[in-house]
Amino acid sequence: MHDAFDDLTIGHIKLLLSAADLGSFTQAANASGLSPAAVSKAIMRFEQRLGVPLFLRSTRTMRLTDIGDRYVADCREALALLHRAEQAAADAQAEPAGQLRVSLPTPYAHWRLPRLLSAFQARFPHIQVRLHISDRSVSLGNDAFDIAIRGHELADSGMVARKLEDAELVIVAAPEYLARAPAPNRPQDLLQHQCIQFRLPGSGRISTWSYREGGVRKEIATNGNLVCEDEYVGGIALARAGAGIYQMYRFAVEEDLAAGRLIELLPAYGGATRPFYLIYPDGITQPAKLRAFIDFLAETLVKAPRPGQPA
Template sequence: MSRHFDDLQLGSLELFCLAADSGSFTAAATEAGVTPAAVSRSVARLEERLGVRLFVRTTRRMRLSEAGQAYYQQCRQALGQLVEAERQVTGGQVAPSGRLRISVPTPYAHHRLLPLLPAFQQRYPQVQVDVHVSNRNVDFAEEHFDLAIRGREPADSRLVARRLEDAPLVVVATPAYLARRGTPQVPEDLAGHECIQFELASSGRRPRWSFRRDGRELELETDGSFTCLGDFLATATLVRHGAGLMQAYRFTVQEALDSGALVEVLAEYGGTSRPFVLIYPQARHMPLRLRVFIDYLFAEGARSHG
């Protein structure tokens, strides 16, 4: 059997994938320990060999071309298979390595994911983690994310969705606000209160507040003088400074509730929750770094919040 690739071409494939992952020749060069010129030459060799442009470059950004995107998906899978083959042959002794790109909404990032990352890095020091903290939906193919955490399952059947947890909801306010405006006794009393709003980036809508009464879920539209866009944790800051009431994930305000800085109201109408879902593309061969991260996330999540 004649050789189809030489060592230089295989190295060019790795540098091409690094450049696609990072969106930058400079960042790829830093990760690979070579010069940006070396990355540029490697990509140029591939483009000459294939007879297509792999990247579309402008003065402000660099992105994969349509042909480059298709080639990247195949190359990334093939390189992952090589790593997996080494892992199996050596009895699993190949250490997870490479870069993970994760997109996660602000409340889950600050209160769930980010606190877990230092211990993960100590366990797997050759894995680098890029965390994109945002509530907007991301395009896995276009933006090269390995996984995302979102508040709902995706409609795209090409994506795997695994539920991380159902996060309980709670309505809170400061003691000072309640002393000034009174404490709502039933959900309908919220019509006379300042209810801090959050606008979803993906849809531009404000979620209704959710309650449970007589075993059935009740959703109410609320209103107030303040609306936060983009960062859900901004609502918690407003609440702590007495701006009004807010329905939040309990895990984002638990410390303030424990200290008495915030007070839970309408507790007898609680019991509702919203999910957080781990999402990643389907693949026959999952990179080892992604597999160990997913396993770690579920194991630590189960240990820390049941």
């Protein structure tokens, strides 16, 4: 075993923890933006370095060995200690400062956060906000992000999930599309239309569409030849061009609806929502830059009136 750590060790530790958390080299590769082969090679380098197997692999399953389980726990504790050391150094400053690494999905990056960031920078000029924009799930501890905004809670019990909002969904189409296809009168009519699809990055499944009928939330699997992958907002451009019907968050298409570029469909079945959460580590002491960002969003975004609500 080598006495000195090479420059890649920290990165390999993060890949190791991601593979252990997700139980799959492929999912760890998707989360980190690497190929499964690269992740497998990194883990093998770890095992060669240590001289022991960390995972038991078969064609269908993968799990940690007893040694691997202990080693992963120790690595997790070591990274947490390094993170606390960085936090302590950053918090020694009188004013919140430093680099804040934020992971957020495309709808929030395009429509929710831009109008707030200029005000945040004016209030905290010494915080540098680094935005990672992706609809893929991330692991905060392993992917070196300080905080994330996601459309679902995380299974990691070491994270806090603070709801930002329940964002309303709306089904839309362009006048050009409706000129050649009659507008649906009920959700089941969508099965006869060209519906723009979105493939969920985590599971690879096509996202179902949500609606409310008789006060009950329901789901429907639509059909369509156009499928967007990795980037949720790409379907809006397709809908604007008359390529089909799309379901999107109302806040993302408000201007299009007001300008008549898109038409809301099935309003009698509207009202379905999806939540957005602020995800961050659970800890008694949080770096000043992180606390400043959390408090700012709570003050501005969470309390801001939604469309149609009184100010």
